[in-house]
Amino acid sequence: MLILIAVLGGAWATALGVGARGRRTRREITEARGRARVCADALRAHTMELARRPDLPPDARRHVEHALGVYADAISSLPEMRSAEEVAAFGPRLRGALDEIAGATAxxxxxxxxxxxxxxxxxxxxxxxxxxTAPGEAGPRALCEACRDAFQAGDPPAPRMLFEDGGPVPFDAARYGPVLRPDQAP
Ligand SMILES: [Zn+2]
Known part of the structure; x- marks a missing residue:
């Protein structure tokens, strides 16, 4: 009987361990998806800034179209991804498109x-x-027109948040890794 209890106890502990690992993995995938999503949104915003330029050379159109394609792919495929490796494998495509748009803008x-x-x-x-506005001008961070207006109306907007290790952090404080954010200290 005691042996049976010990065996069942061991099985229970193992099941609990697997459950905790599964939860951690799901959390890691969700957090990785969140970081990739912010970078995809940044890619779209940079691309639209470039596309709106009146001095956009005709041959720069293909960079805009390619980057918007990568963005669309990120938006449709990220929610389907079931492993952190899959999300990480998308990183170089996002990085490549970010570099392409940054290069075309430069x-x-x-x-x-x-x-x-x-x-x-x-x-x-x-x-x-x-x-x-620049950081420190109308608030501690650089602000778009709508955020500046909200700040000046006495309703300061809070930065977009991500989850990191299960807790909320401002989007720019998350750990993106060297592919998505090479400027960030490891
Ligand atoms: Zn804003």
């Missing part, structure tokens, strides 16, 4: 392309697009 502006995907975008949510 070719027009003459300003070197930043490695940080969030440079040149609203500090509340990169999906908002280009900021109209």
């Amino acid at each position: 070719a027009i502006t003459g300003v070197p392309a930043p490695a940080d995907p969030f440079t040149g975008l609203c500090g509340i949510d990169p999906a908002h697009g280009a900021p109209v």
Whole structure:
């Protein structure tokens, strides 16, 4: 009897361990998807900024179309991904498109392309697009027009949040890894 209890206890402990690992894996996939989604949104915002430029050379159109294709693929495929490896494998495509758009923008502006995907975008949510204020001007972060207006109306917007190790962090404090954010210290 005692042996049976011991065996059942062991099986129970193993089942609990597998359950905890499964939860951790699911959490890691969800967190990785969240980080990739913010980078995809940053890619779309940079691409739209480039596409809106009146001095956009005709041959830069193909960069815009390619980047919007990568964005569309990210939006449709990320929710289907079931492993952290699958999400990580998408990283180089996002990075490549971010670099392509940064390079095409730098070719027009003459300003070197930043490695940080969030440079040149609203500090509340990169999906908002280009900021109209610098950090410290109307708030601690660079702000797009809508966020600046909210700040000045006494209703300061909170930065977009991600989950990291199960807790909420501002999007730019998450660990993106060297592919998506080469500027970030490891
Ligand atoms: Zn904003």
